[in-house]
Amino acid sequence: MRNGLLILFLIFLSPCLMADEHENEAPSFKVKGVVVDEKGEPLAGASVWVKGTVVGAGTNAKGEFTVKLTSREKCVLRVSFTGYAPKEREVVPGLDSLFHFALAPGDNALNEVVITGTRTMKPLKDVPVLTRVISREDIAQINPLDLQSLLEYEMPGLQFGLAHGSGLPELKFQGSAGGYVLFLIDGERVSGEGSSNNIDYSLIDVDNIERIEVVKGPMSTLYGSQAMGGVVNIITKDADRPFTGNASVRYGNNDESKYSLSLGTKQGRFSALTSLSYRTRDAYALKDEVGQIQYTHYKDMYDRDSVVADTSTKGMTSVKGFEIWQVNQKLSFTFNDRFRVSLDGTYYNNHILEYIQEKEQDVFSTYKLNPKMFYAINDRHILDLSYVFENYEKKIEYKKSPAEKRLGDMTHNMRLNYTGYLHDRHTLTAGIEMNTQRLQHYWFDNGSGKKFDAQTYVLYLQEDWKVSDSFSILAGVRSDCHSEYGFHASPKISLMYRYGVLALRGGYGMGFRIPSLKELHSEYDMGGQGFFMIYGNEDLEPEISHQGTLSAEVTRGIFNGSVSGYYTRYFDEIGLGLSSDGKNQQYYNADNATRTGVDVMAQFRFRNGLTLRGAYAYIDAHSEVDGYNMASDRPHSVTFTANYSKTFGKVTLSVALNGRWMSSVETWYKNSAGGYVQNEYDSRTFCALNLSGRFPRGFRFTAGLDNLFNFKDKNVTADQSVTPQRGIGVLGTLSVNLADLFKL
Known part of the structure; x- marks a missing residue:
């Protein structure tokens, strides 16, 4: 089943990739700007998004950003930063002007x-x-x-x-x-x-x-x-x-x-x-x-009720500990204004620690892959395709014996969504x-x-x-x-x-x-x-x-x-x-x-x-x-x-x-x-x-x-x-x- 889903994903993706070989030859036009707060201080890490496309950027330590587009048509930039009210502005790519956004603190987060x-x-x-x-x-x-x-x-x-x-x-x-x-x-x-x-x-x-x-x-x-x-x-x-x-x-x-x-x-x-x-x-x-x-x-x-009261002896309970290694990886590439692909991956390993050490130890682990595709047909029609493969396992590790697999949960999830x-x-x-x-x-x-x-x-x-x-x-x-x-x-x-x-x-x-x-x-x-x-x-x-x-x-x-x-x-x-x-x-x-x-x-x-x-x-x-x-x-x-x-x-x-x-x-x-x-x-x-x-x-x-x-x-x-x-x-x-x- 996994191979079939991967093949389906590649078949769906390949026409878009081939079409982009020629589209990528088109010249790109830059939109540059700076984002500051109400005091004029730069906001590093602010998000800049071109509405109706898959294109976005983040600001550097000076609050500066650069967005590349393949069209000179008017577009709308949306700029946001946590704790501040977002702003939108209509711009024309290719012009030499520098767009300046001053964000004010938000009274609440309802514009998020x-x-x-x-x-x-x-x-x-x-x-x-x-x-x-x-x-x-x-x-x-x-x-x-x-x-x-x-x-x-x-x-x-x-x-x-x-x-x-x-x-x-x-x-x-x-x-x-x-x-x-x-x-x-x-x-x-x-x-x-x-x-x-x-x-x-x-x-x-x-x-x-x-x-x-x-x-x-x-x-x-x-x-x-x-x-x-x-x-x-x-x-x-x-x-x-x-x-x-x-x-x-x-x-x-x-x-x-x-x-x-x-x-x-x-x-x-x-x-x-x-x-x-x-x-x-x-x-x-x-x-x-x-x-x-x-x-x-x-x-x-x-059918008459009788009640017996009993007080249990005082006992002890233990709460398990853990020792966890985890790696997460995100990759993304935007081919043009309309088409972006990404790949997320995760590896996780958790050794469960017992209060009283035993000869065996529970170990949970997983690895996960999640490729995604975003394609904006135009400003009003968007497709996104995602596939998730995850393999989650529980093993028992022994001090002097090979590990024994106790649980294996392998899942495949694929979704094609239209908006x-x-x-x-x-x-x-x-x-x-x-x-x-x-x-x-x-x-x-x-x-x-x-x-x-x-x-x-x-x-x-x-x-x-x-x-x-x-x-x-x-x-x-x-x-x-x-x-x-x-x-x-x-x-x-x-x-x-x-x-x-x-x-x-x-x-x-x-x-x-x-x-x-x-x-x-x-x-x-x-x-x-x-x-x-x-x-x-x-x-x-x-x-x-x-x-x-x-x-x-x-x-x-x-x-x-x-x-x-x-x-x-x-x-x-x-x-x-x-x-x-x-x-x-x-x-x-x-x-x-x-x-x-x-x-x-x-x-x-x-x-x-x-x-x-x-x-x-x-x-x-x-x-x-x-x-x-x-x-x-x-x-x-x-x-x-x-x-x-x-x-x-x-x-x-x-x-x-x-x-x-x-x-x-x-x-x-x-x-x-x-x-x-x-x-x-x-x-x-x-x-x-x-x-x-x-x-x-x-x-x-x-x-x-x-x-x-x-x-x-x-x-x-x-x-x-x-x-x-x-x-x-x-x-x-x-x-x-x-x-x-x-x-x-």
Whole structure:
């Protein structure tokens, strides 16, 4: 299958390459300019894009840029820089004038262009689907070691815990488990499994992130299975200057360190960026302060309730460490104004570190290739073609024996996407996809090496209609044809109405999730001692969800705030529970489940350098079995940020306080004796304080305190739905922008 897709890619590409042999002989015309801030200081790394083409450039240390075009026709330049309001200007290539752009700081980020919610480039304020953006500067203020820490501080309603058995990170978001949230890197889905039905979150290096776009709610119409609960699209950095270079070192007192280096260039039609990182954190163990009190409810032969209270003995839990090497490579070449190709590649290797060293060690690794082609037929019709090959593996390394492969996940994804801008008010998006997966898993036939595969063929269509300057409609449908489950259609509609400073959004979306190969075909002796088996279920039905959303957003000057609500009903939700024999476990379609929630967000960006932001999320999650709610989602959560920066000459100092609070929760599970066990978990609060200084020649130093108030869980062994805290963390990060250091 892989060879066939590569051949198809080359066949599609070859006519364009041959046509460009003659087009490249045409003379090029230069557009030159300079980009400065409100004080007249150059903005290095600003983005300059020629609208309607695939041509762009970045500014150097002096704020200068040069764009080459093959036509003297008028065009529009769009200039943008993070934290500043973008500007557009009509220019004529070939004239001798130098174009000057002075950008002013933006009151908010609503003019920033996003792509995830519609698969088209639109300003954030005009997207009918409420989208959250985590910028590069937001990431720098938090200064996290990993993706989990970053998302927890930025997104209420999200929590990471430790999966039973593997002890690897496991996500819950707005009442949905990790398998319901689709993670993308540069618009392409992330393959491979860390904990059950969760990606390997360590795959994503936070130093390589430009921004993150988060779209809540079902996005199956555009992105297919797994996008029932939302989409998190991680946009990675590109070479944005004639020379790009960054180096950083990070140390923490909790046995963590990180080293990263990136080098790149953007010269004329060619750009390249190479990123290398090494990060490590030792495993650690924590002990319970108290035993967990459990209440077990039984029913006797007369259907009467009896309750038995029991306090568990104090125990200990361990959190795994890691030692990760990662290399990312980006290459891009623009043949002319209309045609560009790119190639992205990744290699990742993660040695899992245990608190008690064993004779064996888990090793996760992957390598990925992603060629892409962008072709602008004209200003209104654009094609992009992408192919992703990824091979994700888990191996067991022994000290005196060859490594043993336990998991192999090989995927091929190919997509041809068309975007048409019709009659100024209509944007049409249409595409076809082919997705294949071949999975070898140690849960198949007790690790015998058995493999299963699946294929999906997709058509999707979406219309973005700007009915008036105030009202727009986004409607679409996706049809998936799966090798096991046949045809499935997923519709979606979103409406947006703007009245002055108020924007109202509402919509309906259908989500679906096809059972994973693991859920279908597992046959695994848990623990290897014959205590109980975990079985798949080939009779599983796909999960279906229906969600309605409504939101109101207000933007006025330095203030931006929103209130949004959603109601989701799940049918045939897939769970893992006791099989009919009362001993083993099996995947099954559970009773219908519901999720109801409200999100509230407010942000002030004062012109004196102070930014205040807070967000609140309420979740009412129900996954009932025999009338007992098995959901473990904390109903209330809050995140908050206070950041202040001040410039003294050529030095900018800033202080950032980030915090998170999650409420207590009551949850249930069914034991092997048929009783329903009730657990209660306390609320938790943790904060991080970072002091940062940006100095001349590209130096930046950050000193921080994590878990500022030394929060610790009283019972760490019982509640694996959260990651336990182990005291105050002290850390320091030194980074150097090599382009600024050498004034390039």
